[in-house]
Amino acid sequence: MxxxxxxxxxxxxxxxxxxxxxxxxxxxxxxxxxxxxxxxxxRPAEFVTSGRVRRLQGWIYDASLFPDWGIEMGQRCGDAPMLFPTTGFIGVEYGDSFRPGHNHSGFDIFSPAGEENITPIIAAYDGYLTREADWFSTVIIQHPEFTQEYPELAQGETLWTYYTHMGSTDGTMSFVSDEFPAGTYNKFVEAGTLLGFQGRWSGTPDSPTGLHLHFSIVKSTADGGFDDETDYRNTYDPVAFLGVERNSEGVLICPSSE
Ligand SMILES: [Zn+2]
Missing domain, CATH: 1.20.5 (Single alpha-helices involved in coiled-coils or other helix-helix interfaces)
Known part of the structure; x- marks a missing residue:
């Protein structure tokens, strides 16, 4: 019981x-x-950046899954002053930070091609090209006329556009056009002139970057030379210069291509 x-x-x-x-x-x-x-x-800003890292991983895995993210070389987005300098996805933006105290000084534009030395890079605006004697994968272009045409964007000073990573993963082959051998100074180029091709050279053979162009807008020094572009305070956000806009996913795209 x-x-x-x-x-x-x-x-x-x-x-x-x-x-x-x-x-x-x-x-x-x-x-x-x-x-x-x-x-x-x-969430803190670093985690917004890490969202960008996830998108970039997706793009590198298979760019064809994200047809809306790419921008074509030579395109003028809206009424932007500059041409888009290569074909690809803006995977890393101006000001992005991947380590404390360092902010990215320009755009990293990642080719969908998957292979080096086939995605062309062009001058974004008329100007005078320099490739220093010890520059393997880099050119810079001075744009004196830009200051007259777009005084507000230039803020009254002469600007430069900077293009790098045009070299092979192992550092043995430069992809800069033969028109611009190392030691070229102030050679006139029109907007759209071929500068070279995208590569993965990072400056160190052991740590290749993803296949991309690093593009930045660089300020002048007091004596009229180009400033150190590795410090982002010496550069401008390329957004207004290239006319790109953020879409609903948070990706910078060419509005006219929507
Ligand atoms: Zn970069």
């Missing part, structure tokens, strides 16, 4: 325990959901 009545009272308690368990479970799910939303709203 005792055993029987005990088992009945246990059976009576079980539904209440089940309900409590479900309530607890629901509360945990709700907490996680609220936490996730709060994280999304208040």
């Amino acid at each position: 005792f055993k029987r009545s005990s088992s009945i009272s246990l059976n009576q308690r079980t539904p209440r325990r089940k309900i409590m368990m479900w309530l607890l479970f629901a509360a945990v799910v709700l907490l996680i959901a609220v936490g996730a939303v709060a994280w999304w709203v208040f």
Whole structure:
């Protein structure tokens, strides 16, 4: 008798325990959901950048999955002053930070091609090209006329556009056009002139970059030379110069290509 009545009272308690368990479970799910939303709203800037890293990984894995992200070389987005300098996806933007105290000084434009030395790079605007004697994968172009045409964007000074990573992964082959051998100074080029091809040379043979062009808009020094573009404070955000706009996914695209 005792055993029987005990088992009945246990059976009576079980539904209440089940309900409590479900309530607890629901509360945990709700907490996680609220936490996730709060994280999304208040997440620090580095994690916005890491969202860009995920997109970039997707693009490098298979660019054809993201046909809306690419911009064609030579395109003038909207009424932008400069031509888009190569074909690809703006995977790393101006100001992005991947290590404390360092902000990216321009755009990294990643080719969908998958292979080096086939995606052309062109001058974004008329100007005078320099390739220093020890520059393997880089050219820079001074744009004196830009200052007259677009005084507000140039803020009254002479600007330069900078193009790099035009070299093979192992550092043995430069992809800069033969028209511009190392030691070229102030050679006039029109907007659209072929400068070279995208490569993966990073400056160190052991750490190739993804296949891309690093493009930046560089300020002048007091004596009229180009400033150190590795410090982003010596550069401008290329957004207004290239006329790109952010789409609903947060990707910078050419608005006229939508
Ligand atoms: Zn870069």
